[in-house]
Structure formats: C-alpha cells, structure tokens
Amino acid sequence: MDTEMRDPNRLTAWAHGGGCGCKIAPAVLQRLLAQVPPHLAPPELLVGTATSDDAAVYRLRDDLALVATTDFFTPVVDDPYDFGAIAATNALSDVYAMGGQPLLALALVGMPINQLPESVIGRVLEGGAAACRDAGVALAGGHSIDTVEPIYGLAVIGTVHPQRVKTNAGARPGDVLVLGKPLGVGILSAALKKGRLDTDGYQQMRRWTTLLNRAGAALGELPGVHAMTDVTGFGLAGHLLEMCRPAGLRACVDSTALPVLEVSRALLAQGIATGASGRNWASYGDAVDLSALAPDARALWQSLITDPQTSGGLLVACAPDTLAAVQEAFTAAQGQPGWVIGRLEAVAPGEPPQVRVQP
Structure with a gap:
C-alpha cells in the first residue's frame, strides 16, 4: 500500500509485522550469527553471545557489573502512546531478566517523518518516557532517523552484582x-x-x-x-x-x-x-x-x-x-x-x- 494512503491513526497499518512478532526467526538468526567471526572476549565480559541471553554483562569491579541491552520494534498497537509504553517496557525487561536494575535509557526512533503527523510521533515518545519514569529510569537522549516503517525502542544500561547475574545457562535438574x-x-x-x-x-x-x-x-x-x-x-x-x-x-x-x-x-x-x-x-x-x-x-x-x-x-x-x-x-x-x-x-x-x- 502507498504510504500516502495509510491512516495515521492506525500505526499497525504502517508495518509488515508488529512487536516481538517481527523478530528474525530463531533458525535464521542462528545462521546469520554463525557468519560472525569469533572474537577474544575480555575476562570482564561475564555474559556475551554464547548463551543467547537477554543482555550483555560487563564486570566493572568485584561488587559491580554493567548490564547493557537494546530492543526495538514496529507498532504492535495503533495508539501511539501505548506503542511507546509497550516498546519501552519490553526493552527494560531485558535488564530485569538478568537480575539487574535498569538505570539509564536512550531512545531509538525511526519514523516516516513526512507521512505521520508530528503529534502522533510525539505521543510515541511520550509513552516511552512514561514507562521509563514509572521504572525510575532516566531517559537521557537517543537517536532518530527517517524510516519507511515506524520503529521505537530503547538502549538500556543497568547494574547488577557480578555474583547475582541470572542467565539462561544456570538451570538445574529438579528446578x-x-x-x-x-x-x-x-x-x-x-x-x-x-x-x-x-x-x-x-x-x-x-x-x-x-x-x-x-x-x-x-x-x-x-x-x-x-x-x-x-x-x-x-x-x-x-x-x-x-x-x-x-x-x-x-x-x-x-x-x-x-x-x-x-x-x-x-x-x-x-x-x-x-x-x-x-x-x-x-x-x-x-x-x-x-x-x-x-x-x-x-x-x-x-x-x-x-x-x-x-x-x-x-x-x-x-x-x-x-x-x-x-x-x-x-x-x-x-x-x-x-x-x-x-x-x-x-x-x-x-x-x-x-x-x-x-x-
């Protein structure tokens, strides 16, 4: 459909998929990542790509580690405020899933600037900011580009004690x-x-x-x-x-x-x-x-x-x-x-x- 004809009140009509449903399929992602040459990870990198975890974890000192993640997607709902809030909530979750506490976020924004009203885009940003505020997370900036499909999400930084990191890999029989x-x-x-x-x-x-x-x-x-x-x-x-x-x-x-x-x-x-x-x-x-x-x-x-x-x-x-x-x-x-x-x-x-x- 021509973007000129799309209804600005129906954000989902602007995207071929929505939310986490637009992620690359697991098998395809595995093949793509297999093409990336292995690299020597420093000992401070406690969690990287090996276990398909939700975020990376980097030890700063014996009692403090940094949790870093990013997540973004195309609209899963039509309401722009709700879209921003859902996308931000989803991105913050990656830090919580590592047992960490999110502290700081940067917005990742891609919008069809000449097609969507600025008021609609502003509501997306407002919803994301509200979710960060509810979590006690500082939304400190971000990056924006002009795209064909609306995209919103966050890059998030958090902290965790190195001995309290929760990964995919620690499960035990009987759990x-x-x-x-x-x-x-x-x-x-x-x-x-x-x-x-x-x-x-x-x-x-x-x-x-x-x-x-x-x-x-x-x-x-x-x-x-x-x-x-x-x-x-x-x-x-x-x-x-x-x-x-x-x-x-x-x-x-x-x-x-x-x-x-x-x-x-x-x-x-x-x-x-x-x-x-x-x-x-x-x-x-x-x-x-x-x-x-x-x-x-x-x-x-x-x-x-x-x-x-x-x-x-x-x-x-x-x-x-x-x-x-x-x-x-x-x-x-x-x-x-x-x-x-x-x-x-x-x-x-x-x-x-x-x-x-x-x-």
Missing part, C-alpha cells in the same frame, strides 16, 4: 519453572491488525504488555533462582529451549497449568495467529514433544507455546525450596505470584534437550 505473565499476546496483536480485537481484549493486551517485570531485580537476590529469561518473540517453547540447551535439560510443561488469556483462545479457534508462530515452530519444533497430548489438542498448544509474546513475562527456574520466595517477589512487584508451569529434569546420555508438554 521448578515459574512464568510471570499469561500467554496469548501475539494472537491478540494479530487480531488487532485484522480489526477483530474488541475493547476488553485490547485492555487485557495493554495491561500485560505495559506491566514492568520489575520483580527481576528482587529475584536476582535469591541464590535459589538458578536461571531467568523473559518470554518474547521466540515464544515460551523457544525461550525454554534457550534455558534447557546450555544445561542439558528437558522442560516438562504442564499444559493445564499454563496461563493463557481466554480471549486469545477464542481468537485462535477462529484461525487467528501470527506468522511468527509458524516461523518459530519451523525453527525449533523438532525439539518440542507434544505426543502426550490428545491429537485434537496438539494444534492448540503448538500455537500457544510458539506465540510471540511482546513484553512477555519472566521465566524463572528455581530450586523447589525457593519457590515461596519467588512467588513473594512476583506478588510484591505485580500483585500476583506468577504461575508454576512445570519442572526441569536431566536427559539421558545422548538425548538432546527438549520441551515436553504434558496433559
């Missing part, structure tokens, strides 16, 4: 899995783009995508939290695999315990899903076991566990005796304790790590 937000946001965003999301569905989407994952800073203080990430564009199964692979584990997920936004179930039954869900399955579906589910339930759960979550919840692997403290941290930060969705177990020698969804 309990806790998820901080329900699934289904990608389905809601697809429905919105098709004009089929009602007011209640939009309010649910906005509620969860603008909820800060600030529990991560408190979870970083708990020695019994062995691994942590946030569920975003690769879906629950993809991010679980990033946790299982470095530790050589299997994730056993209880389908009856998975939190799912009810409106997304109804929309899924109507055939609404994101293209990213299919790309995710093509990338890692061979490592996901749905065979224990009833045949008529497999398609449903395949769609839900691959659904790209924009500004999704924290995914925590913790020792069973730490579960109560984890739930207390979630309750203090967001008013509910999260959901226990399964456990991790060792795989037999020679077996690959996997995600197994059980009835």
Whole structure:
C-alpha cells in the first residue's frame, strides 16, 4: 500500500509485522550469527553471545557489573502512546531478566517523518518516557532517523552484582519453572491488525504488555533462582529451549497449568495467529514433544507455546525450596505470584534437550 494512503491513526497499518512478532526467526538468526567471526572476549565480559541471553554483562569491579541491552520494534498497537509504553517496557525487561536494575535509557526512533503527523510521533515518545519514569529510569537522549516503517525502542544500561547475574545457562535438574505473565499476546496483536480485537481484549493486551517485570531485580537476590529469561518473540517453547540447551535439560510443561488469556483462545479457534508462530515452530519444533497430548489438542498448544509474546513475562527456574520466595517477589512487584508451569529434569546420555508438554 502507498504510504500516502495509510491512516495515521492506525500505526499497525504502517508495518509488515508488529512487536516481538517481527523478530528474525530463531533458525535464521542462528545462521546469520554463525557468519560472525569469533572474537577474544575480555575476562570482564561475564555474559556475551554464547548463551543467547537477554543482555550483555560487563564486570566493572568485584561488587559491580554493567548490564547493557537494546530492543526495538514496529507498532504492535495503533495508539501511539501505548506503542511507546509497550516498546519501552519490553526493552527494560531485558535488564530485569538478568537480575539487574535498569538505570539509564536512550531512545531509538525511526519514523516516516513526512507521512505521520508530528503529534502522533510525539505521543510515541511520550509513552516511552512514561514507562521509563514509572521504572525510575532516566531517559537521557537517543537517536532518530527517517524510516519507511515506524520503529521505537530503547538502549538500556543497568547494574547488577557480578555474583547475582541470572542467565539462561544456570538451570538445574529438579528446578521448578515459574512464568510471570499469561500467554496469548501475539494472537491478540494479530487480531488487532485484522480489526477483530474488541475493547476488553485490547485492555487485557495493554495491561500485560505495559506491566514492568520489575520483580527481576528482587529475584536476582535469591541464590535459589538458578536461571531467568523473559518470554518474547521466540515464544515460551523457544525461550525454554534457550534455558534447557546450555544445561542439558528437558522442560516438562504442564499444559493445564499454563496461563493463557481466554480471549486469545477464542481468537485462535477462529484461525487467528501470527506468522511468527509458524516461523518459530519451523525453527525449533523438532525439539518440542507434544505426543502426550490428545491429537485434537496438539494444534492448540503448538500455537500457544510458539506465540510471540511482546513484553512477555519472566521465566524463572528455581530450586523447589525457593519457590515461596519467588512467588513473594512476583506478588510484591505485580500483585500476583506468577504461575508454576512445570519442572526441569536431566536427559539421558545422548538425548538432546527438549520441551515436553504434558496433559
């Protein structure tokens, strides 16, 4: 569609995809990164690219490390203020997922300057600034360019104690899995783009995508939290695999315990899903076991566990005796304790790590 004809009140019409659903598919990203020559990392670099983590961590001194990340995407909603708030919340989450506390952010802005009214662009910036303010983060500048599609996000700097960094790689057999937000946001965003999301569905989407994952800073203080990430564009199964692979584990997920936004179930039954869900399955579906589910339930759960979550919840692997403290941290930060969705177990020698969804 010619950009001159696009409605400035429908930001999603300006983008081929939206939110974390526009991430490059995991398999494609892996092939691209394989072309980057390895480099010698200094000993101060505690977390780099090796474990597919949410942010880099660099030790400044024995009791202080820097957490650095960036995240941006095209519109996932039409309201410009909400778009800015969701994108900023999502970017800040990467620091929380490392057990850190975000301190400083720089805005990353790409807008079709001659096509969108300045008032609309200003509201995007206002929404992002509001999310930073809510998190106690200084929004100290940024960079902007003229682009075909609207893009907004943040580069974020935070801090963490070097001994309290939480990565994808520390999970252990017997760990309990806790998820901080329900699934289904990608389905809601697809429905919105098709004009089929009602007011209640939009309010649910906005509620969860603008909820800060600030529990991560408190979870970083708990020695019994062995691994942590946030569920975003690769879906629950993809991010679980990033946790299982470095530790050589299997994730056993209880389908009856998975939190799912009810409106997304109804929309899924109507055939609404994101293209990213299919790309995710093509990338890692061979490592996901749905065979224990009833045949008529497999398609449903395949769609839900691959659904790209924009500004999704924290995914925590913790020792069973730490579960109560984890739930207390979630309750203090967001008013509910999260959901226990399964456990991790060792795989037999020679077996690959996997995600197994059980009835």
